[in-house]
Amino acid sequence: MSALDSIDAAMLRILQQNGRISNAELAERVGLSPSACSRRLDILEKSGVISGYHAHLSQKALDYRMIAIVHISLSGQFAKTLAEFEAAVKLCPNVLVCYLMSGEYDYILRVAAKDLADYERIHRDWLSALPHVVKINSSFALREIIDRPNVGV
Amino acid sequence: MSALDSIDAAMLRILQQNGRISNAELAERVGLSPSACSRRLDILEKSGVISGYHAHLSQKALDYRMIAIVHISLSGQFAKTLAEFEAAVKLCPNVLVCYLMSGEYDYILRVAAKDLADYERIHRDWLSALPHVVKINSSFALREIIDRPNVGV
């Protein structure tokens, strides 16, 4: 996998903001012929630099309307403890985001649920079953103020 | 704007997972002719149900590598106080996500920065300038475990 040059970077910047742009227009905006652009795009996709394309829906169209922010502390910071926790949390499909954090808690999770009953199920079946957890703190999003896919978009 | 039927819902579900699928294949997977599918997609986009399409990049390709989670408390919960804060926070391009929350803090923000110096600038120029703030608590993501665009993807 070779390094990204400035044309690749321009392509990525455009595709972050408009993932459904046609190859022809993308080529024009980065100053390439459509064929060269198509070949570069193919490389970016196959090498994994672009991991996918996704439609961004307005909140009223979403099935999963409820967002919970979950702070979790583990019983230790040993590599094995972290690895076991992370392997388990990856299996829960409702966890959209999970970061290992600095600060008071070890992990922060963003969990999507359809409603409160659905969240109760997720909490019971998934979150409570995560290994090495000593503290779980759930907060709910009352309202979404901003949800941008990328910086400055 | 009419309600979404089951075909619209199927289209949205597919487009959430593959935003660059061709109209022809999308039509086939929801059981419509390409022309009918194209017209429905046009309506979904123009009515705002689909707010955009975005390429999802692997973290190594991103300019903005550093993620900060910022908890903020305001001096009150009056509608005017919240509205003024929200109007101000929307102006900062580095704030990717902002929720009004239940729990200890009033707002939680996900902020993207290029590096620590960039974050220091954002904190100084934007976050510190937000109105009615009485407490700011920044934590940094040490490692990304999960970053899914949608449930179960």
Add this chain to the structure above:
DNA sequence: CCGTCTTCGCAAGGACATTGCGCGGGACTT
């Protein structure tokens, strides 16, 4: 029972994506 409205499928024309091919410029060797 008829008019209207909506949404479908079909067909055509124009745009688009992709692949093979040949060229040119840079790097490296002799």
Add this chain to the structure above:
DNA sequence: AAGTCCCGCGCAATGTCCTTGCGAAGACGG
């Protein structure tokens, strides 16, 4: 410095796809 290799480009062609106009079928209400 000349030769060679190799990577990436543009061009061209072909097959596919997207879109729009058109007519028909069904739902609904007067």
